[in-house]
Amino acid sequence: MKEIVGRGKWASKAGFVLAAAGSAVGLGNLWKFPYMAGENGGAAFVFVYLLLLGLIGMTVMLAELTVGRHTQLDALGAYKKLSAKWAWVGGMGVLCAFLIMAFYTVVGGWAIKYFFGSFAGAANIDFGAFITAPMEPLIYTLVFCVLTWVIVFYGIGGGIEKASKIMMPLLFIFIIIIAVRSCTLPGAGAGLDYYLNPDFSKINGEVILAAMGQVFFSLSLGMGCMITYGSYLDRDSSLTQSAWMIPALDTTIAFLAGLAIFPAVFAFGMQPDGGPGLMFGILPQVFDKIPAGTFFAAIFFLLVIFAALTSAISLLEVVTAYFVDEKSVKRSVASVIGIMGIFILAIPCSLSMGALANVHVIPEIAAMNIPAMGFFDSFDFLTSKVMLPLGGLLLCIFVGWVWGTDKAIDEITEGGGKSFPLGGIWSILVKYIAPVAILMVFLSGFGVI
Numbered sequence: 001m002k003e004i005v006g007r008g009k010w011a012s013k014a015g016f017v018l019a020a021a022g023s024a025v026g027l028g029n030l031w032k033f034p035y036m037a038g039e040n041g042g043a044a045f046v047f048v049y050l051l052l053l054g055l056i057g058m059t060v061m062l063a064e065l066t067v068g069r070h071t072q073l074d075a076l077g078a079y080k081k082l083s084a085k086w087a088w089v090g091g092m093g094v095l096c097a098f099l100i101m102a103f104y105t106v107v108g109g110w111a112i113k114y115f116f117g118s119f120a121g122a123a124n125i126d127f128g129a130f131i132t133a134p135m136e137p138l139i140y141t142l143v144f145c146v147l148t149w150v151i152v153f154y155g156i157g158g159g160i161e162k163a164s165k166i167m168m169p170l171l172f173i174f175i176i177i178i179a180v181r182s183c184t185l186p187g188a189g190a191g192l193d194y195y196l197n198p199d200f201s202k203i204n205g206e207v208i209l210a211a212m213g214q215v216f217f218s219l220s221l222g223m224g225c226m227i228t229y230g231s232y233l234d235r236d237s238s239l240t241q242s243a244w245m246i247p248a249l250d251t252t253i254a255f256l257a258g259l260a261i262f263p264a265v266f267a268f269g270m271q272p273d274g275g276p277g278l279m280f281g282i283l284p285q286v287f288d289k290i291p292a293g294t295f296f297a298a299i300f301f302l303l304v305i306f307a308a309l310t311s312a313i314s315l316l317e318v319v320t321a322y323f324v325d326e327k328s329v330k331r332s333v334a335s336v337i338g339i340m341g342i343f344i345l346a347i348p349c350s351l352s353m354g355a356l357a358n359v360h361v362i363p364e365i366a367a368m369n370i371p372a373m374g375f376f377d378s379f380d381f382l383t384s385k386v387m388l389p390l391g392g393l394l395l396c397i398f399v400g401w402v403w404g405t406d407k408a409i410d411e412i413t414e415g416g417g418k419s420f421p422l423g424g425i426w427s428i429l430v431k432y433i434a435p436v437a438i439l440m441v442f443l444s445g446f447g448v449i
């Protein structure tokens, strides 16, 4: 294999947007968003999600891309360059990438198992037995890790961008096919009703925190991923355009995922209460009953693999860029160190479904709505509900008050050359509204206010 030297750059603007949208569109959209919406009030949840997306998500997206393009460095390096005292916030982002990848690669591995299993009928796989077994899921996790690593090894333009340019358009086509199939099944209406009928009585502090965590997770924000991707941009790229296009693509796919899943589940009289198991435990049984179900199941799980891969490469890139920029390690070595560390952390996550089910990393804290959790759930909880929103909060304070929105706007407008009519509003959002909103959601989610 040919060694990739230097930091690398996106080869085209469209390539960057696809890669960044690829990072955003992932298991969060296909696996988490539909079951969270279904459980937490349907359209009411979607409404809260969209509100937080507009208020916080897009604000933080633009801030991260700006810091990245300005510094042309990895997450830690970017903070350090602008203010040495803040380097640890970038470091927390790199740590977060490890923790997310630890459970992300496990679910990515499940998708690979289901893709191959779909040819013989994915419904024949006993989901519970499969994920609780010690060895088999780990082998699939390893396969997923290797696939992720190969793409990152080939660098920004040659690996990540090329892979995203192939996988993202296919993913889009596949999800439309599945959503149309699902919505046209007899009896699909009950699913649409469940998914879209707003039930505002379900909305409370905990649900709002879950929605905010989902905004950060789904948009790949709060851990320097968009700083890293932004750092491979040339100065003449439009950051404001990216800051709305990436969330728009991400939200469209998340919404389509719900349309793909719920109508089909209800059409066959199944219960959508599977939570995280919805995609693996219930959907294959639905496909089993659809004409040409094997075809639809294979397409669906290939779509899941593509979505998971384009996100996993961005997470591994956060780690790789850190080693390349901060430790002057070659990309090949940096990416190997990263993926090895990730796989080691993935082992207890996978085992926490079975052998280590009773090992609690986080104990129950009833007063703060926190249940006892094993490795997999703890890493998910710690990243989505704590580290990402905290990272986002700190980023807003950093850009708003330490680096300064004037300097950020100067970067966004390329020294005043480009227009940014919403600059004034964005400044207020970064400095006041987003941080206060994040803090309030935090406190109410954990039962403090």
Ligand code: PFF
Residues within 6 Å of the ligand: 023, 024, 025, 026, 027, 028, 029, 100, 216, 217, 218, 219, 220, 221, 223, 225, 226, 311, 312, 314, 315
């Ligand atoms: N956005 C991805 C998803 O929705 O599945 C997950 C993710 C990727 C989170 C990259 C954070 C990140 F930096």
